[in-house]
Amino acid sequence: MLRNYFKIAFRNLLRNKVYSTINIVGLAIGVASCILIFLYVKDELSYENHFSKADRIVRVAGEVIFEGHQDAFSVTPPPLYDAVREFSGVESVTQFFQAGKQTVWYQDQSFTEDKLLFADSAFFRVFDYAFVAGNPATALSTPNAIVLTEELAQKYFGGAAQAMGQVLRFSKDSYTVTGVYRDQGHSHIAASGLLSRLTVDSQTPEDVRNNQWFNLNRYTYALLPDPQHIPDFQKQLDVLTEAHVNPWIKENRLSAHVKYIAQPLKSIHFDTRYGGDGLSPKGNISYVYIFGAVAVFLLLIACINYMNLATARSAKRAKEVGLRKVVGADRSQIIWQFIGESVLLTLIAVLLALALVQIFIPNFNTLTDKNFTSDFFMHWEFLSVVLAIVLFVGIVAGSYPAFFLSGFKPADVLKSDKHPKGGSATLRRALVVLQFSISLIMIIGTIVVFMQMHFLKNSDLGFKKEQVMVIDIPSGDSTLVQHLPLIKQKLEQHPKVLQTSNTLSIPAEGLSRTLMLMEQDGEMVEKTMDAIAVDHDFIPVLGIQMQAGRNFSPNIKTDERSGIIINEAAAKWLGWADPLGKKVITGNEEIADNSARVIGVVKDFHITSLHSEVQPLAIFLVPQSAGYLLARLAPEDQAATIQFIQEQWRTFDPEHPMEYFFMDEFFDKQYRAEEKMLTVFGYFAGLTILIACLGLFGLASFTAEQRTKEIGIRKVLGSSVSDIVLLLSKDFALLVLLAIALASPIAWYGMRQWLQDFAYRVDLSWWIFAIAGFAALAIALLTVSLQAVKAALLDPVKALRT
Amino acid sequence: MNKEELVIETQNLQKKYITDTVETTALAGVDLSIKRGEFVAIMGPSGCGKSTLLNILGMLDSPSSGVFKFLGQDISNATERQRAKLRKHNLGFVFQSFNLIDELTVEENIALPLAYLGVSKAETNKRVQEAMERMGIAHRRNHFPQQLSGGQQQRVAIARATVSNPALILADEPTGNLDSVHGREVMAMLAELNESGTTVVMVTHSPSDAEYAHRIVNLFDGQIVTENLNVKRHAAELL
Structure with missing residues (x-):
């Protein structure tokens, strides 16, 4: 039986090339976008995952209230190190700070390094990087020691083994390589090497190290026995600030109030509240949301195409359904047949999508500042996601046609002179409106972001930044x-x-x-x-x-x-x-x-x-x-x-x-985030409108086909070609107008929210919506009229004979 | 085989179609009994309810009221699933417009009922082969329906209707789309099937087709007006 279903599905795909192409291409674009976005989201959410103790590491951040104005910092004062070490229920504490831009000499070569940290020996107890050479327990326990990433060891010495014991000269001191580790995953601590903090601590006045509570320049991390200890750790921080830090600040006649916050390690990447967080670029959780939403929308629009086209051409499948019922199929068997068909179609689309992913990975990397390769293709996690997409899309897109088609009464559909209407036209119209609303929101978003970017770059700043x-x-x-x-x-x-x-x-x-x-x-x-x-x-x-x-x-x-x-x-x-x-x-x-x-x-x-x-x-x-x-x-x-x-x-x-x-x-560069947003919106607005138009093209061709006889009669009675084109286009134009009415307030609200981020911004004038609406209408009408003209030019004698 | 066993028995069978404004009566109380092995022709003018009756007998449609017993079992209130089950085990259909699936070959079309019955592959091949040979279409096994003449298509349809050895074959104007030569061929096949024991109920406009039946039921405005025994056919059988 299964073979029979697949046979029919395949032969149907081959016989209806336009229909199959529209569906497969639309779904492939949707699925390819989903795969790329899945990679992005997974990558963004993978920060710190490679540390085995990640869920019980906290960073201490500080909030400072100064003249009623609140500032938040990820850097903390040096004496916090000893204070936190006194806390109960703390396994380990490490404190480090950025070395800034350093010139490093090896033999007669010099390089600039700006991702080095001064860290203590507890660093590798808290963050368990995999060591390629050297001992993590002792690597930073002496002054003038340096531990390198594999990459840096390669750059200077040509390998980890060769690096051990070698000396690198800095402008002030020299450092001996005591270890090489592998930087295998994403972390907000994007260091290329660690210098022993003991080297500089011995040069720092004791008063600064022990008593200066307002010198915010070091990152402090604590390893707790388990994640449940975080509230207890926070309590101890509160006691410390109330009993010690704030009285000290008052004594030194600074009118500030400090509160320390225990920040779970995994939350740091997306947390943009804290200043001085210059270790690595922050993630933007709203990108994760925007990308995710776009992926779902694209897939949804492609699914809608499938549902619309499948029900529109249901008249063609009605006889088959009736016949299968006559020879003994019950409804559930018919349902499964159609779902199987859409799963098959999705499977083909997914194969095409994988090819698209392969082609567009470099562009996507530029867009997201990531480094994806197609290695993940054979990874089980990836394959299971692909399988999940196939099943989900296949079942979602296939279910409506399946339930609709399986409901045909054989007695109605097997009469040669009676054809069932092609599904609920109202539902199909509603879905087209939904598709175009989404497309319009994307188009309006693109226009607004573009205008704001133009405004930002061309506003009078009060100084001349050019040249x-x-x-x-x-x-x-x-x-x-x-x-x-x-x-x-x-x-x-x-x-x-x-x-x-x-x-x-x-x-x-x-x-x-x-x-x-x-x-x-x-x-x-x-x-x-x-x-x-x-x-x-x-x-x-x-x-x-x-x-x-x-x-x-x-x-x-x-x-x-x-x-x-x-x-x-x-x-x-x-x-x-x-x-x-x-x-x-x-x-x-x-x-x-x-x-x-x-x-x-x-x-x-x-x-x-x-x-x-x-x-x-x-x-x-x-x-x-x-x-x-x-x-x-x-x-x-x-x-x-x-x-x-x-x-x-x-x-x-x-x-x-x-x-x-x-x-x-x-x-x-301050507008990089917005610039990326513009690119993302631009690309995906183009794709949504493309997929929506593919669907519209398919629908228009079926409508024209269904109304062949009507068109023939109208032509015999004296209708002109333009009358017919108007007749067929009018309905679709109405749907797009409805979509404009629906999308405009949503886009207006969304873009107003986005513009709140700027103290200086463009106005959301009515004509932005008018331009977007006009563009969508023009594209839709162009798509539909291609079919309409074809139908209108058909010889009426031919049309009436069938 | 008990010749007196009733395959079909209806009492006061009614069917009304109700739309927003109009109530149309298609069947206004039909009492009909069909014995096993019988060949019954249903005749009458367009709109008299012939097809409605056939659809109800074929369990493709359900009556508005009245009793419908199939092989002694009352199925007036059977569910769609129960009717589908009865259909696939006991009924074969032949239509005026053949109703073959365009995407399947001759062989695949004939095998379809067996697939829904869950018959093994070897058994299916055997029975499909027999059916094709019986209908003289074995050489066309890999052709698609559009590549065949009308007469050949109807023979495929009959092969499909009989491949599962149903107790009852329902034929709706089986010769309506055929020329007279092919029409006679098809009727001869139905008669042959009936002679080998299959009960046949046929709706037809053609008096000459009706000649093949044992009994002719005339329908008018949803009611049976006359039931005639076909003397010629009875005489032939008595000989």
Whole structure:
């Protein structure tokens, strides 16, 4: 019997090529998207899974309430290490911090490494990385030891075995390789190597290590006996802050309140609340949701095509159903036959989908910043997901046609002059409306995201980010910093280098909040605000406008210690009608030297992305710093100019490779998440509309076929081709209009939510919806009219004879 | 075999079709008994209820009221599943428009009832072969229905109706779509089947086809108006 079903299914597929193609292609696209998205979601959810103790590791994060303003940090003070070690029910504690950008020498080669951590010997007790060489228990228990990932050992020494015992030179110290481990899975700790923390601890003052509770620079992790201990651990943290940390802060006259939070390891990847979390890029759980929803939608639309086409052409299968019943099939047998048929079709679609996945994996990798390969094809987990998709889609898509077709009464369908109507037209229409609503939501989403991106990139930021080259000055090289005025001079001699600036801070970089005393109604009031340190040329190089007062001047020596520039937002926030000359005290108020005066006010400029409003800002003068060198270049011949700058730079710093980037690219990186969203929306909006149109094409052709006789009669009675096209297209146009009415409010609501993330955003004007609706309508009508014209041109004599 | 056993017995069989506005009576109280081995022809003008009656007898449709006994068992209120079971074990159908499955070959079409009966593969092959030979279509076994003439298609349909050795064959205008030569061929086959013991009930417009039956039932406006014994056929049998 099964063979019989398959035979019929196969012969039906071959006989109805258009119908089969529409279904198989639609389903294949849906399934391929599902597979790719499954890979993405699985990968995103796999963080920390390779640590066998992952579910009982917690990170201590801190919330600081400062002037009613709450900040959250993933970094904690050094003394927390000893304090947590005193806790009951803690198996192990490890504390580490980022080494920053380091230049590493081996023999005569040098490399820049920025993913190294200073860690203690407990690190490998908590995080059980697999060691390729060396002993995890002792690898970091001596100063000047370094443990490398297999990758880094390969890069420097050509293998793990060769690396052991070798010495790597850093600018301050040298380190001996004591171990090599394999970094086999995703972790938020994306380190390429670990340096023994003992090396630097011995150089850190004891007071900082033991008593400074407001120095937030280290990551602290604890290993608990089991996950149930987390609440107890949290209680001990609360006791610590109330009994010790907050009293200490008060004693040191800081008006802050601290709370420590035990954060389960596995939750870290998606938790974006905590600042200073620079270990690895954060995951975005809303992407996981958006991708997931898109996958389900695509598959749903493809399933709807199958259901619609299967019921529409049910008239053709009715006789077979009737006959099978006559010779003794009962209803359940017919149901299983049709479900089997859709499972078979899905199976073919899935094979095609696997080919599509193979082809599109590289594009998908770019889109998601991942590194998927097709190795997973033979993995049991993957195969079982594919099997689940086949069965799920086969049964979901097949069930409605199966129940519908199996309900035919043989007595009705076996009469040659009687044909059953092709299923419930109302349901089919409702499903088409659903398909087009989903497509429209995607189209509207794409337009809105595109417009917002255009807006973000082209808004007036209050400074000119274009044609500004930024050179990263390596830290720890004091001679280079001393030479900076000379370097600036040399560079500016080139006609295409318009102006340069040496600055500690640049826009789009993390800002630090500084505590200051500011004059308000004749009294000095404690305030915190964002602060940046720049040289004399920063404001002109970036084209920032002065609103009042003046820029820092190299001729006025007092500017360096007692000059301060604020922005308009700061003046407004402080209630200063005339800010010039107002008194500001930074640092410790007992040192009178630290008092400064406001010498200028700049017009507001966006130092951070347009996600947030312009915040009050204080600008200090630091004429020479190991931050960045900015160079405004003339737009023409930039390659030659850059080469000139590189040559000049090398004469001053032959040791480090010169690292540079452009201000506009750096600033726009802040919109990477949105840019990705735009690509995702763009691709999938295209796919949803494509699959929906495939379905519409199929439906239109069946409608035309069903109405052949009617069209023939109309033509005999004098109807023109355009009348017929209109007749056939009108119904579908109505469905799309209904979809527009349905989709618009949903899309409006969703996109309004999305735009809430931005302090500066585009308006959701009516014409966005009009454009999307018009586009959908045009595509749908084009699809339908192809069929309609074909039907209308048919010879009426032929049409009436059948 | 007990010749007097009743295959079909109906009492006051009624069928009404009710739509939103109109109630149409298709059968207005039919009393009919058919004995095992009989060949009965049902005749009457279009719309008299012939096909409705045949569909109810074939358990493809259920009566609105009245009693319908099949092999002595009352099935007026049987479920769809019970009727499907009775159908596949006891009935064979032949239609005016042949109703072969276009996607299956001659051989596969004939084998279909056996598949639903769960007959083994070897047994199926044997019985299909016999049926094809009996109908003279064995050389066409791998052809699809559209590749055959009308007469050949109807022979395939008869082969399919008889392959499971049903007690009763229901034929609905079996010669309606055939020319006279092929029509006579088909009638001869039905008569032959009847002679070998199968009960046949046939709906027809054609008086010449009706000549093959033992008994002719005339239906008018949903009621039996006359029942005539076919003297010729009885005489032939008595000889």
